[in-house]
Amino acid sequence: MAEYAVVGKRVPRIDSVEKVRGEAKYTADLTLTGMLYGKILRSPHPHARILNIDTSQAEKLLGVKAVVTGKGDAIRYDWGVFPYTRDWQLFPIDRVRYIGQEVAAVSATDEDIAQEALGLIKVEYEPLPAVFDPEEAMKEGAPLIHENKPGNICVHIKIDAGEVDKALAEADLVLEGSFRGAEEDYCQGEPYAVLASFDSTGVDIWCPSAGPHMKARPLSSALGIPTSKVRVHRIYIGGAFGGRSEIQPVDVIACLLSRKAKRPVKIVYTREENRNCIRQHVGWATQLKIGFKKDGTWTVGDFKTIVDGGAYASTGPIAVSVPYMEMETTYPLKNLRYDGYRVYTNKTPRGMHPEQNRAFHVAVEQHLDMAAERLGIDPMELRLKNAMTSGFTTATGARITSCGFIECVQKAAEAARWKEKRGKLPPGQGIGIACGSVMVGFPMGIRGGSSAFIKFNEDGDATIISGVVDTGAGNESMVVHIAAEELGLPMENIKLVSADTGICPLDQGAYSQTATLISGGAVKEAAADAKRQLFEVASRMLGAKPEELEAHAGNIYVKTDPKRSQPIRRVVINALANNITIMGRGYRWPDIDNDREWVTNPRGQFATTYSYGCSIAEVEVDKDTGKVKVLNMIAAQDCGYPINPMALEQQVEGGAFSSGIQQGLFEKILWDNGQNLNASYLDYWFPTALDVPNIQTVIVTTNDPYGPFGAKEASLAVRMSMFAAVANAIHEATGIWLNEAPFTPERVLEALEKKGK
Amino acid sequence: MEKLTIRLRVNAEDNELSVPPNKTLLEVLREDLGLTGVKEGCQDGICGSCTVLLDGKPVRSCLVLAAEAEGKDILTIEGLAIGDKLHPIQEAFVNYGGIQCGFCTPGMVLTAKALLDINARPSEAEVRRAISGNLCRCTGYVKIVKSIMSAAQGGA
Numbered sequence: 014m015a016e017y018a019v020v021g022k023r024v025p026r027i028d029s030v031e032k033v034r035g036e037a038k039y040t041a042d043l044t045l046t047g048m049l050y051g052k053i054l055r056s057p058h059p060h061a062r063i064l065n066i067d068t069s070q071a072e073k074l075l076g077v078k079a080v081v082t083g084k085g086d087a088i089r090y091d092w093g094v095f096p097y098t099r100d101w102q103l104f105p106i107d108r109v110r111y112i113g114q115e116v117a118a119v120s121a122t123d124e125d126i127a128q129e130a131l132g133l134i135k136v137e138y139e140p141l142p143a144v145f146d147p148e149e150a151m152k153e154g155a156p157l158i159h160e161n162k163p164g165n166i167c168v169h170i171k172i173d174a175g176e177v178d179k180a181l182a183e184a185d186l187v188l189e190g191s192f193r194g195a196e197e198d199y200c201q202g203e204p205y206a207v208l209a210s211f212d213s214t215g216v217d218i219w220c221p222s223a224g225p226h227m228k229a230r231p232l233s234s235a236l237g238i239p240t241s242k243v244r245v246h247r248i249y250i251g252g253a254f255g256g257r258s259e260i261q262p263v264d265v266i267a268c269l270l271s272r273k274a275k276r277p278v279k280i281v282y283t284r285e286e287n288r289n290c291i292r293q294h295v296g297w298a299t300q301l302k303i304g305f306k307k308d309g310t311w312t313v314g315d316f317k318t319i320v321d322g323g324a325y326a327s328t329g330p331i332a333v334s335v336p337y338m339e340m341e342t343t344y345p346l347k348n349l350r351y352d353g354y355r356v357y358t359n360k361t362p363r364g365m366h367p368e369q370n371r372a373f374h375v376a377v378e379q380h381l382d383m384a385a386e387r388l389g390i391d392p393m394e395l396r397l398k399n400a401m402t403s404g405f406t407t408a409t410g411a412r413i414t415s416c417g418f419i420e421c422v423q424k425a426a427e428a429a430r431w432k433e434k435r436g437k438l439p440p441g442q443g444i445g446i447a448c449g450s451v452m453v454g455f456p457m458g459i460r461g462g463s464s465a466f467i468k469f470n471e472d473g474d475a476t477i478i479s480g481v482v483d484t485g486a487g488n489e490s491m492v493v494h495i496a497a498e499e500l501g502l503p504m505e506n507i508k509l510v511s512a513d514t515g516i517c518p519l520d521q522g523a524y525s526q527t528a529t530l531i532s533g534g535a536v537k538e539a540a541a542d543a544k545r546q547l548f549e550v551a552s553r554m555l556g557a558k559p560e561e562l563e564a565h566a567g568n569i570y571v572k573t574d575p576k577r578s579q580p581i582r583r584v585v586i587n588a589l590a591n592n593i594t595i596m597g598r599g600y601r602w603p604d605i606d607n608d609r610e611w612v613t614n615p616r617g618q619f620a621t622t623y624s625y626g627c628s629i630a631e632v633e634v635d636k637d638t639g640k641v642k643v644l645n646m647i648a649a650q651d652c653g654y655p656i657n658p659m660a661l662e663q664q665v666e667g668g669a670f671s672s673g674i675q676q677g678l679f680e681k682i683l684w685d686n687g688q689n690l691n692a693s694y695l696d697y698w699f700p701t702a703l704d705v706p707n708i709q710t711v712i713v714t715t716n717d718p719y720g721p722f723g724a725k726e727a728s729l730a731v732r733m734s735m736f737a738a739v740a741n742a743i744h745e746a747t748g749i750w751l752n753e754a755p756f757t758p759e760r761v762l763e764a765l766e767k768k769g770k
Numbered sequence: 771m772e773k774l775t776i777r778l779r780v781n782a783e784d785n786e787l788s789v790p791p792n793k794t795l796l797e798v799l800r801e802d803l804g805l806t807g808v809k810e811g812c813q814d815g816i817c818g819s820c821t822v823l824l825d826g827k828p829v830r831s832c833l834v835l836a837a838e839a840e841g842k843d844i845l846t847i848e849g850l851a852i853g854d855k856l857h858p859i860q861e862a863f864v865n866y867g868g869i870q871c872g873f874c875t876p877g878m879v880l881t882a883k884a885l886l887d888i889n890a891r892p893s894e895a896e897v898r899r900a901i902s903g904n905l906c907r908c909t910g911y912v913k914i915v916k917s918i919m920s921a922a923q924g925g926a
Binding site for chain 1: 800805806807808809810811812813814816817819846847848850851856860863864865867869870871872873874875876879897898899901902903904905906907908909910911912913914915
C-alpha cells in the first residue's frame with residue numbers, strides 16, 4: 014500500500030462537529046424575511062382527467078398570498094432524464110397519473126391557513142381506468158397511461174452477446190428460475206423540503222439535492238428563465254439513497270408560489286408526502302436461465318426482467334440496465350442475453366436505489382449456490398472459479414482495469430472463517446456468500462464531469478470551490494482530505510465552498526459513485542495546479558528549483574535539505590506582495606465511450622472503472638416463527654484505495670445494514686389500487702439498532718489507475734450483494750430457496766411448510 | 771384559538787412564551803426559540819429525531835405539548851456543549867465516526883446522555899436497547915454504538 018501523509022489515515026469528517034452540536038442546517042431549518050408556507054393539493058385518483066379547478070374561495074381566505082395550478086401558472090414542459098423519456102409535466106395541466114400527484118398549491122402566512130385553503134379548492138375530475146401491476150399493464154387492452162407508449166412499455170433494453178442458445182445447449186447443467194423484489198421506501202431521515210425565493214434577478218432555491226446542476230437546468234426550463242438565473246444553494250442533506258436525484262414537482266411549485274406571491278415560500282413535506290410524492294425504489298421481477306460446465310464454470314445466462322416504474326420514466330433506462338451491467342462486470346461471461354422492461358403503472362414514479370436492484374442480484378447469486386450444490390462445489394470456490402480479473406473485456410465491451418474480486422472473496426472468507434463454518438454450523442444456522450461489482454463514473458452528458466478551483470487566502474489558508482455534493486456520505490470531507498494531501502496543508506486550513514450553482518463550476522452530483530473519482534479527481538488536479546504556483550514562488554524564496562521542492566504539514570521545503578523551508582502562509586504573502594495570485598484549477602471527466610447509449614447502443618465502456626465486493630452473512634432461522642436473525646455480517650470492499658478508512662467503514666457498515674437487514678429482511682411498500690397503505694412510520698416495518706449484528710469491514714486495495722490516490726468508491730459493491738448472502742445463508746440454515754424479497758417471517762414460514770410437505 | 775402564556779426553562783435559560791394550547795414542544799423549540807437542532811422526522815413519535823430531555827428523561831418532543839413542559843428542565847442538543855467544549859458523548863461521536871448525514875444525531879446523542887446519566891457502564895445490549903427508538907438510516911448503528919460505549923468508558 015502506498016504511503017501518504019494524510020490520505021489513508023482515520024480522521025473525523027469535517028462536518029462532524031457542526032452536526033453533533035446541532036448547528037448543521039437542513040432546508041426545513043431555514044427562514045427568510047417575509048417567508049410564507051406552502052401546501053399542495055394532491056390527486057385522490059390514480060388516473061384521471063382534470064376538468065376544472067376552482068380556487069376562488071381559497072384565494073379569499075385571510076392569510077393566503079398565492080394559489081397556483083398547473084393550467085393557470087405552469088408552462089408546458091415535459092421533464093425526462095433523457096431526451097427520449099420526456100413524459101412528465103411536473104405540474105400537471107390536465108391529467109394526473111398517480112394518487113398524490115400535484116394538482117394545486119397554496120402559500121400563506123402559516124401552515125394551518127395553507128392547509129385550510131386546500132380544503133376550499135374545488136377540483137372536478139373525470140376518473141380514468143388505471144393499472145397497477147406491470148405484467149397486467151403490458152397485456153393487450155390494458156389502460157394506456159401514456160397514449161404514445163403501447164403496452165405501457167416505457168423502456169426496453171435488449172442485449173444479446175455471444176451465442177446464448179448454443180451455449181445453453183452445450184451446458185452440462187442448466188438452471189431456470191425467477192425472483193421478485195418489492196418496492197421499498199428510502200426513509201431518508203429528513204423529509205423533503207424546499208425553500209424558494211423568486212425576484213426580478215431570478216430564483217434562489219434550497220432543497221436536499223444530490224445534483225444541484227442537474228436540478229438547475231430543468232428548473233429553468235420549467236420556469237421559462239435562463240439556467241444562470243436559477244441558483245441552487247448548498248445545504249445539509251439528511252440522507253438520499255437515490256431518492257434526492259432528479260427535479261421534483263414541488264421544486265417547480267415552490268418557485269411558482271414565490272413568483273406569484275413575491276415572497277419566499279417554504280414547503281416541508283410530511284413523512285407521508287415523502288413516501289407518496291417523491292420517487293421510491295422500483296419493484297422488480299426477474300426470470301433467468303443459466304448454464305454451467307461440470308467443473309463449475311458459468312458459461313451462459315439468459316435474463317428477462319420487468320420493472321414497475323410508476324407513472325413516469327425517471328431514470329428508467331439506467332435503472333433497468335444497471336443490475337444486468339453489474340452482473341456482467343462481476344462474472345466473466347461472454348454469452349449473455351438480457352431483456353429489461355420498465356413498465357408504466359399508476360403509481361408514484363420509481364427511481365434508483367443503492368441496492369439497485371436486489372431481486373436481480375438475489376436471483377443470480379441464489380442460482381450460483383444452486384449450481385454449486387448440484388455440482389458438489391463449495392459456493393465460495395464456485396465464485397473463485399468464476400472470478401472477474403483485471404484485463405477482461407465484458408460481453409458488451411467494457412474493459413476491467415483495477416479488480417479486487419479474488420482478494421475480496423478470499424479475505425472475506427478468511428475473516429468469516431468460512432471453511433470452518435460452511436456445512437458445520439448447528440441446525441437452524443447457516444452461512445452464505447455473494448459477490449458484486451459496481452460501475453464507477455458513468456456517462457452523464459455535458460454535466461458528467463467536475464471542475465474545481467482552489468484559491469489561497471491572505472492568511473495562507475486555502476478555499477476549495479467545487480460542485481461536489483454530500484448527501485450524508487462524507488463527500489465534502491473527502492475532497493478536503495484529498496486537497497490536504499496534494500497541497501501538504503492540514504485539513505483544518507482548508508475551507509470548502511460547494512454544491513452551489515451560483516458559484517461552483519459544473520459537477521455531476523452524488524450519482525453513479527462518481528464523487529471520489531470525478532469530483533475528488535478534479536479537486537486533486539486543482540490542488541496540484543495551485544501547488545505548482547506555490548512552488549514557483551517558493552523556489553525564488555528558497556533558492557531552489559520548483560521540482561526540488563515538497564510540501565508537507567503546511568510547509569514547503571527542499572527535498573534534499575529539509576532545513577531550508579518556508580511556511581505556505583509566508584509563500585502566499587510573498588506571492589501577493591509580488592502581485593501574484595495563487596489560484597489552482599482542475600477538471601475531471603469519466604473515461605468512457607461517449608457514443609455508448611443505454612437503449613440504442615449498450616456497448617462499449619460504460620463506466621470508468623468498477624469496484625468489487627464480497628458479502629458473507631451468518632443467520633439463525635427460528636423454524637417455529639420464520640424469523641431470521643442475522644448473527645454476523647462480513648463485508649469486503651475493493652475501494653481502490655481508502656481516502657479515510659473510518660469514513661469508508663461508515664459506508665460499508667451502512668451498506669451491509671441497508672442491504673442485508675433493511676432490504677433483505679424487513680422493508681416493502683404495501684399497495685391497494687394505487688393507494689399506499691403503509692406510508693406512515695406507524696405502519697412501515699423497519700429494523701432498529703436491536704436488529705443489526707456487528708458488521709466487520711474488510712478493506713481491499715487495488716490502486717485504481719484513474720482514481721485520485723487510487724480511490725474508486727466506498728460501499729456499493731457490498732450493498733449489491735449482502736442481501737443475496739443473507740438469502741444463501743437462509744438456504745444453508747433451512748434448505749429452502751425463497752423467491753421473493755424481503756425474507757419476512759411469513760414468507761420463511763410458508764416456504765418451510767411447503768418444504769415439510 | 772386563545773393563546774396561553776407559559777414559561778419554559780430551556781438549556782438553563784427561562785423563556786416566557788405566548789403559544790396556542792395545541793402547539794407541540796417540538797414546534798415551540800424550533801419555531802419560537804429557533805432551536806433547529808431539534809429535528810422533525812416523522813410526526814408520529816417513531817423516529818426519535820425530535821428527542822429532547824425533560825428533567826433528564828428522553829421524550830419525543832413531537833408528542834409533548836409545550837404547555838406540558840412548563841416547570842421542567844428542558845435540554846436540547848444546543849445546550850449540551852459548554853462553550854467550545856463538547857460533551858464527552860459528542861466528542862466520542864466525532865472521534866469514532868458515529869455521524870453520517872447528521873439528521874438523527876441530535877436525538878441520538880441526547881438519548882445516549884440520558885442512558886449514561888443513569889447507567890454509567892452500560893453493556894452493548896443496553897446501549898442498543900436505549901437507542902432502539904432512534905432511527906438511523908445511514909450507519910448500521912455500528913459506530914453509534916461504539917461512540918456511546920467509548921464515551922461510557924471515558925475513552926472519547
